[in-house]
Amino acid sequence: MLKALLFDDEYIVLEALSALVDWEGLGIELAGTAGDGIAALALFRAERPDIVLTDIRMPGMDGLTLIEQILQEGPDTICIVFSGFNEFEYVKRAIQLGVADYVEKPITEDIIEKALRKALEQIGSRNETKALKLAWENSRQELLEKATWELLQYGRPALPKWLESAGEDAHGIVGVTVLAASEDFPWPPLPDTLSMSLRNGPEFLNVLFHTVEPTRELWDSLVGAADHAEKSIGIGLTYAEPADAANSCREAQRALKSALFLQIKGAVRFDELGSLIKVPDGLHEREEALLVSLRAGSRSGLLEQVDRFILWLHAERLDAEIAEREMLKLIYLALDVAQETGESSGKPAALREGYMPHVEIREAAARGGQSQWFRTQFEQIADWSLKAKGNAKHIAVEQAQRYIEHNVSRDVSLQEVANHVGLNATYLSVLFKEVVGETYIKYVTRYRMELAKVLLRKGLKVQEASEKVGYLTHRHFAEVFKKYTGLTPGQYKDGESEKTGPRTKE
Known part of the structure; x- marks a missing residue:
């Protein structure tokens, strides 16, 4: 609801x-009334009305002086004055001051309501104009924001549209600089600069269009604001042409990424990254140490190497994009090492189809979380790789056992079995002890003797049983059989096995 004040020195008129x-x-x-100019002005300042109705002649401060003061302090106020038939010069002066209407005395209810309706029409028309102007300004701002965003993305091809949207403001631009922050940053007001704040996913961009060459004081104020807020921001280079805003944007984003990776709370300028954009000595050795730990199957050793690698990257103050590239390279190398087992079941996210580490690490980088993401990938790879290696061990021993069973009638050597399963003979011997609980020789001997016992119970002659289980002479077979069972093959065959059990003499 609109608000009005009524001023007149005649009490009966006010009532x-x-x-x-x-x-x-x-x-x-009707928010209040007053009978003199001084009280009227105080009431106006307290209420800030939309409409003022006032007599021209009042004590303390006349109506003309009051109107002049009101319109100076509240130029949108609609003023209606009361005048007598002989006060033409006063009315003329009031119109020059900018009153909306005047009412001749004697004042009636109809005359006042007619003046008020006229005032309401003026207010409505003015508000409609303001709304249209505001809508136009908002539309222009939206178009300018869109054009600025396209300028950051496409550079020179987007310049004509930006110039059209910027209008007269574009003529005085002498340079452009882009700033990037990972959080909604309270950008300080900067002199001689037109700024445009934009949101790019997790990033907050601020495009500075300079109307004069930026000074050292301007950058100091930005750095000081970032330090005070303890926020990470990146600052691109300043370019003379708005068309180069895309270059400054990429530089600001890279500087921000480095600030987040190095955990710098404050401003990092792109031109300060020169010493960081390099591959330092010692990188290859650290990569090798990490992959060796993965191949060795030591989870704790691997994660220790990962932590050392991350600490080294930070200590070297490496640029975030260089560090990101090296992390991705190590992830892919580790995946190759982990998949050497050929195991395909139960893979972690880092080994499944559709895994896109180059996308994930950029998402992590936007939060400054590349290092934690990198460690998590290696934890997953290590856990799966160790499990897969364990499964592979059992599979290799099972393959060796089946080969021995199928060739038990021959004198099969450890080397022959190792060649069959594709392992080093010494390593296979170790696996037998680890998985089966006994050495390869003891396992082969035990399998042959148990099979010989079955054959003898079936009625085979000692010589026949000896040949079936791979012994070239029945005498050697008899010696081994007695050492294993405590009986000769003949005694066992004649039924004396019930008197004694198998022996496991070392």
């Missing part, structure tokens, strides 16, 4: 107009 005019029906609140 009559207050009571007779249908203020509420007009959509107006």
Whole structure:
């Protein structure tokens, strides 16, 4: 509801107009009355009304002086003045001051309501104009933001559209600089600069269009604001042409990425990254140490190497994009090593189809979390690789056992079995002890003797049983059989096996 004030030095006029005019029906609140100019001005300052109705002649401060002061302090205020038939010069002066209407005395209810309706029309028309202007400004701002965003993405091809959207503001631009922050940053107001704040996913960009060459003081104020807020921001280079805003944007984003990776709370300028954009000595040795730990199957050793690698990257103050590239290279190398087992079941996310580490690490980088992401990938790879290696051990021993069973009638050597399963003979011997619980020789001997016992119970002759289990002479077979069972093959065959059990003499 609109607000109005009524001023007149005649008490009866104030009372009559207050009571007779249908203020509420007009959509107006009569917020107060005053009988002299000084009190009227104080009431105006307290209420800040939309409409003022005042007599021209009042004690303390005349109506003209009051109107002049009101319109100076509240130029949008609609002023209606009361005048007598012989006060033409006063009315003329009031119109020059900018009053919206005047009412001749004697004042009636109808005359006042007519003046108020006219004032309401003026207010409505003015508000409609303001709304249209605001809508136009908002639309222009939206178009300018869109054009600026396209300028950051496409550079020179987007310049004509940006120039059209910027209008007259584009003529005074002498340079452009882009800033990037990972959080909503309270950008300080900067002199001689037109700024445009944009959101790019997790990043907050601020494009500075300079109307004068930026000074050292300007950068100092930005750095100081970032330090004070303890926020990480990246600052691109300043370019003379708005068309080069895309270059400054990429530089600001890279500087921000480095600030987040190195955990710098403050501003990092792209031109300060020169010493960081390098591959330092010692990188290859650390990569090799990490992969050796993975091949060795030591989870704790691997993660220790990962932590050392991350600490080294930070200590070298490596540029984030260089560090990101090296991390990705190590992830892919580790995946190759982990998949050497050929195991395909139960793979972690880092080994499944559709895994895109180059996308994930950039998402992590936007939060400054590349290092933690890198460690998590190696934890997953290590856990799966160790499990797969364990499964592979059992599979190799099972293959060796089946080969021995199928060739038990021959004198099969450890080397022959190792060649069959594709392992080093010494390593296979170790696996037998680890998986089966006994050495290869003991396992082969035990399998042959148990099979010989079955054959003898079936009625085979000692010589036949000896040949079936791979012994060239029955005498050697008899010696081994007695050492294993405590009986000769003949005794066992004649039924004396019930008197004694197998022996496991070392």
